[in-house]
Amino acid sequence: MARAVIVGAGPAGITAAATLAARGVDVVLIEEGRRGGGQGYRAAPPGLDLPMRRLLGGDLAAWRRIQARFVALTMPMKGLHERFPGFAGQVEFRPGTLAWNIADSVVHTECAGTLDEIAYDALVLATGATDRIMPVPGWTLPGVYTLGGAQTALKDQGCLIGRQVVFCGASPLLYLAALQYARMAGAAGARVVGVLDTTPFAEKRRALPDLLAAPGLLLKGLGLLAALKVRGVPVRHGVRLSAFTGTDQGEGAGVDGVLYQDAAGRTQRIECDAVAFGFGLRPESQLAELAGAALRYDPTFRQWFPAQDADGRCAPKVYVAGDNCRIGGARAAEAAGLIAAHAALADLGLANGGTDTQLVAARRTLAAMERFQRGLARAFAWPHHWAAGMADETIVCRCENVTVGAVRGAVLDARGGERELNRVKAAVRCGMGRCQGRFCGNAAAEIVAAALGDAQAEPGRLRAQPPVKPLPVTAAPKEPVT
Amino acid sequence: MTAPPREPPGTEQAGARAGRARWVRVARFTGVPVRVSVDGIAHEAHAGESVLSAVLAVLGHARLNEFDGGKRAGFCVMGACQDCWVWVDGGRRVRGCGTEVAEGMAISTSAPRLEAADG
Ligand SMILES: Cc1cc2nc3c(=O)[nH]c(=O)nc-3n(C[C@H](O)[C@H](O)[C@H](O)COP(=O)(O)OP(=O)(O)OC[C@H]3O[C@@H](n4cnc5c(N)ncnc54)[C@H](O)[C@@H]3O)c2cc1C
Ligand code: FES
Numbered sequence: 001m002a003r004a005v006i007v008g009a010g011p012a013g014i015t016a017a018a019t020l021a022a023r024g025v026d027v028v029l030i031e032e033g034r035r036g037g038g039q040g041y042r043a044a045p046p047g048l049d050l051p052m053r054r055l056l057g058g059d060l061a062a063w064r065r066i067q068a069r070f071v072a073l074t075m076p077m078k079g080l081h082e083r084f085p086g087f088a089g090q091v092e093f094r095p096g097t098l099a100w101n102i103a104d105s106v107v108h109t110e111c112a113g114t115l116d117e118i119a120y121d122a123l124v125l126a127t128g129a130t131d132r133i134m135p136v137p138g139w140t141l142p143g144v145y146t147l148g149g150a151q152t153a154l155k156d157q158g159c160l161i162g163r164q165v166v167f168c169g170a171s172p173l174l175y176l177a178a179l180q181y182a183r184m185a186g187a188a189g190a191r192v193v194g195v196l197d198t199t200p201f202a203e204k205r206r207a208l209p210d211l212l213a214a215p216g217l218l219l220k221g222l223g224l225l226a227a228l229k230v231r232g233v234p235v236r237h238g239v240r241l242s243a244f245t246g247t248d249q250g251e252g253a254g255v256d257g258v259l260y261q262d263a264a265g266r267t268q269r270i271e272c273d274a275v276a277f278g279f280g281l282r283p284e285s286q287l288a289e290l291a292g293a294a295l296r297y298d299p300t301f302r303q304w305f306p307a308q309d310a311d312g313r314c315a316p317k318v319y320v321a322g323d324n325c326r327i328g329g330a331r332a333a334e335a336a337g338l339i340a341a342h343a344a345l346a347d348l349g350l351a352n353g354g355t356d357t358q359l360v361a362a363r364r365t366l367a368a369m370e371r372f373q374r375g376l377a378r379a380f381a382w383p384h385h386w387a388a389g390m391a392d393e394t395i396v397c398r399c400e401n402v403t404v405g406a407v408r409g410a411v412l413d414a415r416g417g418e419r420e421l422n423r424v425k426a427a428v429r430c431g432m433g434r435c436q437g438r439f440c441g442n443a444a445a446e447i448v449a450a451a452l453g454d455a456q457a458e459p460g461r462l463r464a465q466p467p468v469k470p471l472p473v474t475a476a477p478k479e480p481v482t
Numbered sequence: 483m484t485a486p487p488r489e490p491p492g493t494e495q496a497g498a499r500a501g502r503a504r505w506v507r508v509a510r511f512t513g514v515p516v517r518v519s520v521d522g523i524a525h526e527a528h529a530g531e532s533v534l535s536a537v538l539a540v541l542g543h544a545r546l547n548e549f550d551g552g553k554r555a556g557f558c559v560m561g562a563c564q565d566c567w568v569w570v571d572g573g574r575r576v577r578g579c580g581t582e583v584a585e586g587m588a589i590s591t592s593a594p595r596l597e598a599a600d601g
Contacts, residue, residue: 032561033580039560045530045582047513130562142543142555143504149559152579156559157535158509184508248552254504254542274504284562398557398565401549434564439557470564473575 001026002348005107005120007099007287010038011330012322013126014070015337016344017091020122021073023350027091028118029074030109032098036070039128039148039323040330043067048158054183055155058220062330099127101466102291105317108466115477122317122344125288126337129323131171131278132303133439134383134446137391138244140398143255143274147173150276154180160190162274166258168196168241169277170380172329175224177276182231192233194270196260198279199381200238210375213368217329238263240386244275279382282442283324286464291318297458300377301327302384303442304461310363312340319344327377332369335362384459387446396447397440399433406430407444411451419452421445421460434470437462504555505538518587527583534559534566534578537589544568544578545591569593 004020006013009031021027029036035043041063044050056063074093094111101108107118131146138144145153145161147169153159160181167178174197182192211218228235239260246255257271285306289295292315293306305325312319319340322333339362345351392405410427411417418424421431421444430444431437437444445459511528518527520540527536534556537544543553544566556566559579566578569590 034582045511047511047528047530048509049512050509130558130560140547140552140554140557142553145556146558149557152559153505153535154508157505157532158511159505159507159535159538161505163506188506188508190506190508248547248550248554251502252542253553254555398563401547434567435562438562469561 002121002350003028003119004122004124004344005030005118006124006126007107008038008126008128008322008324009033009036009070009093010126010128010322010333011041011066012128012333012337012340013038013124014066014073015334016124016126016319016321016341018069018073019338019341020124020344021091023345023352025122025345025348025350029091029093030097030099030107030118031093031095034095036074036093037063037067038333039152041066042152042155044156044158050155050158055180057179057183058223066330066334098469098471099287100468100471102287103466110467110471110475113472113475115475120317122319122348123291124312124319124321124337124340124344125291125324126320126322126333127284127287127324129281129283129327130438131173132280132282132382132442133277134279134386134443135390135394135396135404135440136241136244136277137394138246138255139277140395141244141246141248141255142253143246144244145274145276147171147177147276147278150274151177151180154184160185160188160274161276162272163188163190164193164272165190165274165276166194166196166270166272167192167276168194168198168239168258168260169279170198170383171278171280172221172376172380173278174380175221175228178233179224179227182228182233192228192231193272194258195228195233195235196239196241196258196270197235197237197380198239198241198383199379200263203381204379207375207379210371211379213371213375217372236262241277242267245269280377280380281323281327282438283327285320285324286436286468288314288318288320288325289464290466290468291315293318293320295461299458300374302382302446302459311343312336313343313347317347326370326373328366328369328373332366332373335365335369338362339366382442384446387443388450390447396443397430397433399435399440400429402428402430402440404447407447408451411448419448421448422463424448425462431462436465436468502542503539504542505535507539516583516585516587518583518589520589521591529582531583532579533568533570533576533581533583533587533589536583537568537578537591541591543591
């Protein structure tokens with residue numbers, strides 16, 4: 001019996017798991033979190049009384065569909081698996097389990113301090129993405145979170161990150177997160193005090209032709225903006241973020257305002273006690289790289305993605321699907337999960353020959369979503385040009401407090417500076433901290449590119465290293481079963 | 483590097499310091515109450531609640547940065563930044579946003595001395 005290992009129980013991983021299991025493949029689904037659903041469609045912990053209809057609005061149906069697929073896949077088999085460990089063609093869900101390395105067709109995992117290894121005949125990596133960050137002075141202050149973090153506090157814990165929250169940056173999550181907060185804030189006397197979009201409105205208009213590739217999603221996006229206006233949330237376009245103000249010392253530590261330049265170049269300030277910001281998403285592509293995938297630069301996103309064929313093949317027996325290989329959102333992730341699973345089935349000799357109508361539809365969806373995402377990349381532009389003007393004392397690596405000046409210094413060093421990002425990392429420790437470059441890597445690459453003086457140069461990329469996240473100091477191998 | 487100062491264990495109730503809480507709860511947990519302490523301050527959490535949300539229901543920060551002692555309160559809330567590490571039950575280091583509270587858990591925002599050198 002062929003065994004497929006799937007990493008990540010978001011829309012991509014769940015759909016791949018369902019497709020493979022339906023054809024009799026033994027599936028192990030590994031998920032670092034405790035529940036299935038992934039970032040967009042996460043399930044709250046049992047007992048959290050979240051009004052999902054109010055919170056999700058029009059996304060409720062899609063959330064239900066993914067959750068139902070996940071439950072159908074994993075729940076009924078739970079008891080059976082314990083009784084019949086070798087039970088074939090079903091999905092074994094391993095929550096709370098981190099996949100931290102891949103080598104020699106084996107996935108290395110850690111769960112509650114216990115290390116394990118799983119061999120595979122096919123490996124689907126569906127590890128998703130995290131917010132892409134361009135540092136703003138003050139971004140390490142207590143009360144400043146990523147846009148995804150603000151959403152997760154709400155959807156996973158029923159909490160807002162503060163009472164007066166500013167949402168800022170340039171991201172498809174910007175209006176979504178702001179509106180979810182606005183919908184929930186009233187009861188607690190909290191408020192969304194402003195949405196600061198760093199992309200000029202004209203760019204949104206220019207993005208329209210690509211955004212029309214998915215008219216439904218375009219309408220949804222416009223609906224978010226309209227709903228924020230109806231609720232009286234001030235929305236500003238084309239701003240430049242100058243600083244998040246406040247202190248990280250003493251009793252009153254925390255962010256207390258956002259300083260920005262409006263589209264007309266005037267300095268403005270909003271008072272707040274929390275900030276959520278982000279600039280689109282960056283792929284969690286480390287495992288794919290460790291599994292042997294080459295990385296390819298995409299000039300539209302100014303990012304590196306695992307190189308793949310049209311069906312998600314990125315290395316022998318390894319497939320990628322979802323946000324970790326192509327920022328595409330939930331619908332694209334589902335489609336890519338289905339396509340990658342079919343590729344794996346074909347390579348395992350389990351293809352049924354005919355043309356699956358679902359597969360044809362999935363390819364069409366993926367193509368449309370790719371075009372749409374290119375529109376989004378323009379409508380919510382990564383402000384790479386900020387890197388050149390960023391003050392030297394701004395922190396770029398929040399783990400080790402490495403400053404922009406230190407990174408620049410490594411490049412401009414009179415004795416012959418470093419020109420390559422990984423060497424800069426070795427010299428000044430930017431990207432060596434415990435987040436392993438997830439939150440400084442994109443910005444550091446732009447700072448290096450800007451310091452080299454070539455605005456057109458493609459930014460570099462930090463190489464992946466195992467373990468992809470820190471392991472507990474006491475982690476130990478599983479006792480061998482005798 | 484010296485370990486950040488540890489707050490002495492106290493018996494102060496969370497209510498007395500409620501003004502410092504960072505996160506604002508807008509949905510209730512209906513499960514069983516779980517009693518924890520945050521830097522010695524008693525706090526009633528609930529099954530399903532994360533260690534980070536318990537800490538930020540009591541305090542305005544979750545940890546101190548090792549390099550400048552600046553306060554931090556998490557960042558990504560999804561297991562990626564590791565800026566929510568706290569210590570529980572006198573030694574074990576956990577990621578606050580990805581760990582659920584357990585009955586009697588004593589959470590500390592600073593490292594016990596022995597582990598202070600461990601990044
Ligand atoms: C924070 C955030 C919030 C979002 N919110 C929304 C939203 O509200 N609505 C919307 O439509 N879209 C949202 N999106 C957009 C998102 O693109 C899609 O909705 C969708 O979640 C992408 O699906 P996916 O399967 O590719 O990845 P994800 O849904 O991100 O799932 C990836 C899963 O892999 C797991 N994982 C990652 N690495 C490992 C590892 N090493 N070991 C084990 N498990 C691992 C993660 O825990 C996660 O559960 C959000 C994205 C992010 C990052
Ligand atoms: S807040 Fe980022 S890992 Fe917990």
